Amino acid sequence: MSRKTMNTMKATWPDTLLTALAPAIWGSTYIVATEMLPPDQPFTAALIRTLPAGIMLTLICRRLPKTLGWTRLLVLAALNIGAFQALLFIAAYRLPGGLAAVLGAIQPLLVMALAWLVDRRQPAWMAVWASVFGVLGMAALLLSPDAIWEPVGAMSALAGAACMATGTYLSRRWRSDMPVLAFTGWQLLAGGLMLAPLALLIDPPLPTLGAMQVLAYAYLSIVGALLAYALWFRGIARLSPVAVSSLGLLSPLTAVALGWALLGQSMNGLSLLALLVVLGSILAVQWSARPQA
Numbered sequence: 001m002s003r004k005t006m007n008t009m010k011a012t013w014p015d016t017l018l019t020a021l022a023p024a025i026w027g028s029t030y031i032v033a034t035e036m037l038p039p040d041q042p043f044t045a046a047l048i049r050t051l052p053a054g055i056m057l058t059l060i061c062r063r064l065p066k067t068l069g070w071t072r073l074l075v076l077a078a079l080n081i082g083a084f085q086a087l088l089f090i091a092a093y094r095l096p097g098g099l100a101a102v103l104g105a106i107q108p109l110l111v112m113a114l115a116w117l118v119d120r121r122q123p124a125w126m127a128v129w130a131s132v133f134g135v136l137g138m139a140a141l142l143l144s145p146d147a148i149w150e151p152v153g154a155m156s157a158l159a160g161a162a163c164m165a166t167g168t169y170l171s172r173r174w175r176s177d178m179p180v181l182a183f184t185g186w187q188l189l190a191g192g193l194m195l196a197p198l199a200l201l202i203d204p205p206l207p208t209l210g211a212m213q214v215l216a217y218a219y220l221s222i223v224g225a226l227l228a229y230a231l232w233f234r235g236i237a238r239l240s241p242v243a244v245s246s247l248g249l250l251s252p253l254t255a256v257a258l259g260w261a262l263l264g265q266s267m268n269g270l271s272l273l274a275l276l277v278v279l280g281s282i283l284a285v286q287w288s289a290r291p292q293a
Helices: 004-025 027-034 044-059 070-094 097-104 108-117 127-143 152-175 178-202 211-238 240-264 271-292
Strands: none
Touching: 004 211, 004 240, 027 070, 027 152, 027 240, 044 070, 044 178, 070 152, 070 178, 070 211, 097 271, 108 127, 108 152, 127 240, 127 271, 152 211, 178 211, 211 240, 211 271, 240 271
């Protein structure tokens, strides 16, 4: 390995660690939604998570998307925010967390498929096999024999993974000269506005919220959307899309860790082995993607 490649790898590890914070934060969404939020309100939860953060960032940054263009911005907002957040909460309400996480773990494979189909870029086989083992490890970690495959929830999880993978790929392909916070803010704002009619027409009205529920919504918006998406889009601008999408596996791993620590959920020897397999697959994808980053 050349010295130049080694220097590139050392330079990108801080960016990798910062980007990894985003899916780790998103991993707390499941426990917050199931333990603290009103039930069966996926579009309302997605709206409250995204729109306030988008309004806040656009007012602070005051930058228009000149070179990116409004059409591309709306496409990215729909994929990364509007459609993805709606599908994410639908799957979370209808499926056990394990099923939703396993179906969402195919994102790295989808990003590699897009790069191959659109850019004719041959995927690194190490990254392909590492991603496959990541999905298998996630299945061993989270699936149970009595898991119920609810059709709408399963299709929502698969569609959400496809939206996020496509949005991650296009966010890197359509580079923007806007600062990361402005780029994040406009997507959150546009995606939140797309969710507003669905929340108003489909979900029941919000009940009277207690202090804990208000804090939960504030956490999802400020930390789970504003901060996490800013770190995510920063990572997309600095790392390869495959490397970024593989970090998404940290989200269900964080959910498992929080369930074990806060809810007393048990982990056996197979679960621990599967957890190590998933972590190994993430590291392998990061290693294989380093020279292209």
